[in-house]
Amino acid sequence: MDLNEFIGKKLFYALVGASNNKEKFGNKVFLDLHNAGYDIVPINPKDTKIEGELAYPTIGEVPRNIDVVIFVVPSDQTEKVLKEVHELAIPKVWFQPGSESDKAVKYCIDKNIRFVSGKCIMAEKKS
Numbered sequence: 001m002d003l004n005e006f007i008g009k010k011l012f013y014a015l016v017g018a019s020n021n022k023e024k025f026g027n028k029v030f031l032d033l034h035n036a037g038y039d040i041v042p043i044n045p046k047d048t049k050i051e052g053e054l055a056y057p058t059i060g061e062v063p064r065n066i067d068v069v070i071f072v073v074p075s076d077q078t079e080k081v082l083k084e085v086h087e088l089a090i091p092k093v094w095f096q097p098g099s100e101s102d103k104a105v106k107y108c109i110d111k112n113i114r115f116v117s118g119k120c121i122m123a124e125k126k127s
Contacts, residue, residue, distance in 0.1 A: 006068055006092055006116050007125050009037055014059050016081050017072035017099070018042030018050045026072045027051070029096065032122045041066075060084055068092045070121060075101035086111045094121055 013033065019026035030050060033040045041064075042050035045057040056062050059069060059081065069085055071078045071093065078099045085093060086107075093108065095117045108115045 003116065003119070003124055005114070006094055007121065009039070011039065011067040012064055013038060013040040013068050013070055014043050014056075014062055014066045015040055015070045015072060016043045016059065017077075018044050018047075018055060020047055020050055024072075025096065029070065029072050029122060033125065036125065038125070040070075058084065059090070060088060066090050068094055070094045070096060071099035072096045073099055075099060075104060078104050079107065082107050082111075082113070085113060092116075094119075096120060 015026065015030050017026040018030045021027055030040065030042055041062055042053055042055040043059055044050055044055045047055050049055055059066060069090055078095065079101060082104055092114045095104065095115060097118065097120060100117045105117060
């Protein structure tokens with residue numbers, strides 16, 4: 001797997017689990033990528049804005065084609081959203097540590113969704 005296909009400032013990301021809570025990784029990942037100039041939209045079913053940026057309740061409501069969905073949620077939530085990833089024909093997902101499960105990985109393999117697991121996008125991204 002070539003991480004360069006998953007990381008780049010020309011890609012459009014959706015972050016499932018984005019949060020305004022500074023203690024949560026959904027906030028840390030969002031701010032890290034956003035502040036580094038990555039094109040990223042927060043996904044949160046409760047908040048309409050994350051760190052001042054328009055947030056969407058689901059990936060299906062984002063009015064642009066998403067290149068990569070980043071998951072920063074518990075694995076049971078990841079598994080539910082993966083069905084929408086498949087329905088929307090989003091080609092790639094990134095499982096932040098703790099968001100993946102055997103079931104989620106198998107789903108990606110079965111549905112030909114390319115994925116990264118076991119790596120933190122903040123550590124792997126380019127400046």
